[in-house]
Each structure stands twice: as structure tokens, then as C-alpha cells.
Amino acid sequence: MAPPAALVRTARSLWHSQWLALMGGLGPADAQGRYRRPAAAFASLPALPDDAAEPDSHVLIVGRSCPWAHRAWISHSLRQLGDSITLEVVDPDPAAGRWRFSRPFEGHGTLAELYRASGADATLPATVPALYSRRQRRIVVNESARLIEWLDGWPGPGPQLWPEAQRPAIEVWRERFQHQVNDGVYRCGFARNQAAYNEAEGELFRALEAAEAQLQLREDAQQASPVWLCGGPEPTLADVVLFPTLIRLELVYAPLFGCSRLTMAQLPALNRWRARFYALGGVAATCFPEAWRRDYFGALFPLHPSGIIPAGPDLAALVAA
Numbered sequence: 309m310a311p312p313a314a315l316v317r318t319a320r321s322l323w324h325s326q327w328l329a330l331m332g333g334l335g336p337a338d339a340q341g342r343y344r345r346p347a348a349a350f351a352s353l354p355a356l357p358d359d360a361a362e363p364d365s366h367v368l369i370v371g372r373s374c375p376w377a378h379r380a381w382i383s384h385s386l387r388q389l390g391d392s393i394t395l396e397v398v399d400p401d402p403a404a405g406r407w408r409f410s411r412p413f414e415g416h417g418t419l420a421e422l423y424r425a426s427g428a429d430a431t432l433p434a435t436v437p438a439l440y441s442r443r444q445r446r447i448v449v450n451e452s453a454r455l456i457e458w459l460d461g462w463p464g465p466g467p468q469l470w471p472e473a474q475r476p477a478i479e480v481w482r483e484r485f486q487h488q489v490n491d492g493v494y495r496c497g498f499a500r501n502q503a504a505y506n507e508a509e510g511e512l513f514r515a516l517e518a519a520e521a522q523l524q525l526r527e528d529a530q531q532a533s534p535v536w537l538c539g540g541p542e543p544t545l546a547d548v549v550l551f552p553t554l555i556r557l558e559l560v561y562a563p564l565f566g567c568s569r570l571t572m573a574q575l576p577a578l579n580r581w582r583a584r585f586y587a588l589g590g591v592a593a594t595c596f597p598e599a600w601r602r603d604y605f606g607a608l609f610p611l612h613p614s615g616i617i618p619a620g621p622d623l624a625a626l627v628a629a
């Protein structure tokens with residue numbers, strides 16, 4: 309027998325206020341219910357350190373599922389910085405809602421401890437990516453948008469991703485992607501109401517359609533060579549920041565965050581671009597589809613209370629375009 313309507317109404321209203329409280333644990337929202345990403349503890353960019361070229365002078369701390377860490381990991385990989393910057397992969401601890409080291413790192417078991425030891429404001433989250441200086445014994449940068457600029461200037465053999473001549477075009481795309489695409493998927497998933505979701509979702513797909521149109525134009529104009537967003541022969545930071553979001557689209561953001569209005573088949577130039585980027589040397593090794601699905605579906609309790617990890621498409625099929 310169906311429960312009485314009054315009981316259903318009460319249960320729904322109680323659940324909604326519980327849900328809003330739980331969403332507060334995922335991140336703050338403004339008065340209109342729009343998700344607002346917290347500030348980063350080490351957001352400003354110091355001058356490049358004089359020990360930058362020394363072997364193992366720095367450590368890049370990343371998590372497999374985090375798209376912000378992914379852009380730093382890709383930059384590290386494409387610029388071939390493995391000699392001077394060691395990679396340290398932290399694991400999520402969903403029960404405690406924090407990152408932990410697989411073995412003690414400089415005496416610390418969790419990333420939060422390392423943040424505290426680095427002098428971080430205790431009210432700010434301990435996030436990945438974070439770049440640690442062994443000489444200074446502290447985290448020096450933890451804002452991915454700045455960190456990838458730093459890694460571009462870091463001494464290393466790989467190609468430049470932020471070349472001076474292309475910077476104006478790169479910055480236009482980066483600025484748009486940061487808010488409307490990279491953070492945009494989170495603004496969809498973490499929206500507290502329909503209007504906040506609608507706004508974020510509209511901006512997300514308008515930005516993807518703009519990127520699609522740009523790539524279409526470039527494909528028409530330069531049929532023979534590989535096409536990147538800013539037109540040069542090599543990918544740039546504009547491509548780097550778009551990739552971590554787009555590679556998670558079907559696996560996580562469409563099913564979990566409601567980013568499903570257009571499929572990649574409806575964005576064919578972007579689909580080809582994504583396959584091309586994935587095929588760049590070192591990029592596939594930064595992709596962990598099982599970890600993405602396990603961490604997102606398993607950890608974001610208010611969005612997916614059952615914790616059941618649904619089956620998803622095979623990554624190899626997604627990038628076979």
C-alpha cells in the first residue's frame with residue numbers, strides 16, 4: 309500500500325533540508341544556490357626557485373580522480389619534468405573526506421597534516437594539486453591555474469605549452485573554460501536548485517559549442533596537420549585545461565552531475581580533438597577511469613547516496629574516434 313500523501317510530503321521536505329546540509333559539506337553556495345569553489349591556500353605564484361632544475365627538488369602531489377590535479381599532471385608529463393619534480397599520488401579516504409599518503413610523506417600521513425605544517429590557513433581545504441619544495445619543506449603553490457603556468461616556465465625538455473605569441477588566444481579560452489567548463493560541471497552537479505543548475509548547464513554547453521565551432525573552422529582551414537584550439541602545431545594550455553573535463557564527461561559528469569544535453573557524437577570536432585589529445589605521449593598514463601568512477605560515485609554521498617558504482621563506457625572506445 310502506498311504511504312499517505314502527507315507522510316510523503318513530510319519525508320520529502322525533511323530529506324530536502326538534510327540534503328542541503330549535506331551539500332554544504334561538498335562546498336559553499338551563494339544566496340542563489342550557486343556553488344562557489346573555496347579559495348586556495350597557496351594561490352599566488354612566487355618567482356621560479358633557483359633549485360628548479362635540481363633532481364627531485366620538488367614534489368607534485370596529485371590525486372587520480374581530481375581534474376585540477378590532472379591538468380598539472382598532464383603539464384608535468386608533456387613538459388617531461390620528471391627529473392626535477394617527483395610525482396606523489398595521494399589516495400582518497402572517503403570515510404574521513406580527505407587525501408592520505410600511501411606511506412608517510414615527510415613524516416605526514418595525510419595531506420591536511422602537510423598543509424598545516426606548511427602554514428596553510430586552517431579554514432581552507434587541503435586540496436590537490438600541490439607543489440612541495442623539499443628545500444623549503446612546505447607547499448609553495450596549490451592553485452592549478454597558476455601551477456601550470458609555473459610548470460611551463462620550469463626548466464625541462466618538453467615543448468612550451470604557454471608560448472608568448474599565442475598567449476592572448478590561450479588566455480581567452482582558459483578564462484572561459486575555467487569558470488564555464490572546468491568549474492562549470494561542478495556548478496551543475498553542486499547546484500542547490502533548478503535555476504542555479506540551469507545557469508551553469510547553459511554556460512557549459514555554450515562554451516563547448518564555441519570550442520566545437522573553433523575546431524571545425526580550424527579543421528576546414530588546415531586539413532593536413534593536427535588541429536589544436538589555438539591554431540599552432542602543438543597543443544597549448546588551452547587544450548590542457550579542457551581535456552581533464554572532457555575525458556570525464558560520459559564517465560562521470562553526464563551521469564552524476566547532469567551534464568548530458570549533448571553527447572560527444574554531437575560535438576564531432578571536439579570528439580576528434582579529444583582522441584588526438586589522448587594519443588599524445590604520456591597522456592594515457594594520466595587517465596584512470598576506474599578510479600574516477602569509484603571516487604566520484606563512491607564519495608559524493610549527497611549526489612549518490614547508494615554508493616553503488618554504475619558500469620560505464622570503456623575509455624578506449626571513447627577515444628577511438
Ligand SMILES: N[C@@H](CCC(=O)N[C@@H](CS)C(=O)NCC(=O)O)C(=O)O
Pocket residue numbers: 347348373374375376377405406433434435436437450451452453
Ligand atoms: N583551486 C584548486 C582546486 C582543487 C580542488 O578542488 N581539488 C579537490 C579535488 S578535485 C580537492 O583536493 N578537494 C579536497 C577538499 O576539498 O578537501 C585548484 O584548481 O588547484
